Amino acid sequence: MLDKKHIKFFQNLLGEDNAYFDQAHLMAYSYDATRKRHLPDGVLFPGDESDVSKILKYCNENKLAIVPRGAGSGFTGGALAHEGGLVLAFEKHMNKILEIDMQNMVAVVQPGCINMDLQRVVEEQGLFYPPDPASQDYSTIGGNVSENAGGMRAAKYGITKDYVMALRAVLPNGEVIRAGKRTIKDVAGYNIAGILIASEGTLAVITEITLKLIAKPKFTKTAMGIFPSVQTAMNAVYKSMAAGVTPVAMEFLDALCINAVEEKFSKGLPKEAGALLITDVDGDIEAGLEQDLATIERVFKENGAGEFKIAKDASERNDIWFARRNCSQAINIYGTLKLNEDITVPRSRLPELLKRIAEVSVKYGVKVPCFGHTGDGNVHTNVMVADKNDPSQVKNGHQAIEEIFKITVELGGTLSGEHGIGISKAEFMPLAFSDAEMALFREIKRAFDPNNILNPGKMGL
């Protein structure tokens, strides 16, 4: 429970409508996409950067924990006050697009701006903001930056970090800093923007984000290949790209996913298939897209694809993408508890990764449907526990996850391609990082946040 004098301070600063301490509001800000629940001690809605500065200064002096929060759509608990503290929520006031600068092809937004709102506004002007996490309809740019969100288009267009040109942020001591510039080149001073990205709200509170925009590609085409096995599909992924094609996306579904989608939605997918690859290519010259699709078709067929289909129109595009988009939901038929991870390996290691995940699945008696962004080596690995009320099944599931993490690291991969570490993966950090690396992380945390008030206990620090 928060001391009354603290409550009074925040209510005076923000007004009672922007500083809540009642049970109903605390409940409403106690969850995220992990479905874990942790009641915060209060919920604050800053109106502007100056509010953020005053809040942080006060919290720093009084050693009160702060948990910055966008939409609460994260998968690893980054926005959860799992050790108590005050949620700093940006959705209410600091959610605006401040500027679209057409001349320099740059957007300036507040952290609570919703990703899709930005995409829509810039596309109306012929520009393009590529990062498209699956949560794009509700997740915020501040959250995207803090977790370094990826998405479907990363294979060609990269991820959030590739679009952040500059940030404004508030340090725990209340000082406002600027990092980066509205320029492609800027090498003066340390790359503070670079380290704030993906720092999960543990170093500073981001108050303004300047993003690079690009020209919107004129044409997009979609194709699908059906493969006899996961192995053949994984070979086709990296060989297509090594053949010189850079698809926007090259997405994958394994046999379990295909069957789940078919069982739930009856879309006429081939239930006997071993794997499905869905790919988008884009560009300004139609001949270029055709050339890319021809290369992909050749490589797919050389690697065993029995069928290759190019969507003729928007309706066929939607049909092809339906399976991928509804996959995550469909695989719930395999269990009542889903342990979903977003491991990533170098593309050429995908065949081995998938082979070894299949072995883990057998060993622990759990189904592990896999799908995801194979064009960038990112596989959504879902350990499905048939009965979440059976402790031995749950234990097996967790052991399977741990083994999959070990395999991933062994193959030169990372624990997280998109979702971050938060609290969910904190215990696995020592699998991926040495003592020296963890010690360095702690030193950096201390350099920004000596009193450890920002998202304490996250990232295994």
Added chain:
Amino acid sequence: MLDKKHIKFFQNLLGEDNAYFDQAHLMAYSYDATRKRHLPDGVLFPGDESDVSKILKYCNENKLAIVPRGAGSGFTGGALAHEGGLVLAFEKHMNKILEIDMQNMVAVVQPGCINMDLQRVVEEQGLFYPPDPASQDYSTIGGNVSENAGGMRAAKYGITKDYVMALRAVLPNGEVIRAGKRTIKDVAGYNIAGILIASEGTLAVITEITLKLIAKPKFTKTAMGIFPSVQTAMNAVYKSMAAGVTPVAMEFLDALCINAVEEKFSKGLPKEAGALLITDVDGDIEAGLEQDLATIERVFKENGAGEFKIAKDASERNDIWFARRNCSQAINIYGTLKLNEDITVPRSRLPELLKRIAEVSVKYGVKVPCFGHTGDGNVHTNVMVADKNDPSQVKNGHQAIEEIFKITVELGGTLSGEHGIGISKAEFMPLAFSDAEMALFREIKRAFDPNNILNPGKMGL
């Protein structure tokens, strides 16, 4: 002078052929492209990462300064031992390409690997490493990463940081750390690679670099536009790009540059022209290049270009690029001392920047020929002091530089687009950064290097 026991330690560790303390060798490692000279106390040539680790651990315990050095081609003194210390030189042993991974389109190199050696090897295999600083024939990848080098192709392909996927580095305490992965996505832990890039050798010593490669574009075309004034040319730059074209390069020469090149080389350039823009476009589809050039021609002409010429073949390409490539040398006709800076502003501010530089030139009675990478807002600004032996002229030159820095910051730009801060621009850091920002830089420096042994006194820290 270094204590004898230290000399003995390094000679024992590396062998006498890899640890020099004699005057001739100290002289040979006392300079860089700034033409300043500072004798180091010794020059060490580590054979591998383990040597680097032992050297750093020893230096950390004995508080000896270390100055990492690639080719010594930097423009800001990053590789100079201006406070004494040991130069750690990578050119002799740690200069290899360790791996070209065609499947994942990745190269792994040691820090002393020369940029152009890497470009050549990967291009033979149909791949492409875009960052091409003007020093590419001799500068090293380690130096490029430490300064976050740019180049001609940044407008389309970005800069060094956009290609660094992973690093190995040694901390001052001798611990080896890995940062990043051979994957597009990796969000586990703080982005250590991100902050080591452009840190000018002040945080850790980089021992291995993993770089993203892309497919080599099949076609390149070059064009040139001649403009009546700098203003019209600068308008044409940002309007071309806002029209949806992403040229590889859009390079600029002002009237002083054009006249200097013409005076020295008589290439038939129009001496009455106000400015020249040279642009390259590339891609895999020739029709795409033609479409891009048509757009550029239209925008150039709408903005006052009297002449627009597309190179018909390689020889014409070379002719067009000759002026740009020889510009830096040619402008020496304007003075015996060149104060060259690499300021960068958002593209749309280029017209105002150039207008105000012209005013500064008049005010201080110095010629300021400007050329450079306007496609990314980066202008090489050369304050030419006619007689370097005249103290009042030199003083005027320095005042002009300071005023140009102030204008740059006012226009939302940066002190350095490519060259870094080093010792040359250290005094100007407070123009660009607040006290809070400088304090944060110092805290970060301390987190990595508590004894301040790595490149002490650089970057104004």
